[in-house]
Amino acid sequence: MENGSWAPAAARLMRAELEKMxxxxxxxxxxxxxxxxxxTSEAQMDALVxxxxxx
Numbered sequence: 001m002e003n004g005s006w007a008p009a010a011a012r013l014m015r016a017e018l019e020k021m022x023x024x025x026x027x028x029x030x031x032x033x034x035x036x037x038x039x040t041s042e043a044q045m046d047a048l049v050x051x052x053x054x055x
Contacts (some may be wrong), residue, residue, distance in 0.1 A: 005034070027051050 007031060011030070029051045032046040 015026065018024060027048060029044065029048040031039050031041060031048055037045075
């Protein structure tokens with residue numbers, strides 16, 4: 001989940017570090033918030049919820 005203009009770069013760096021861990025499952029759904037929730041970010045959140053509830 002990213003928030004702000006710096007967030008995409010930070011999210012990539014965090015994902016790269018987390019991917020090194022064994023037996024850790026990362027969600028594939030990205031959520032980008034730009035100040036306030038909008039239709040796009042709301043749809044991303046819904047997709048993330050569905051992914052988290054799938055297992």
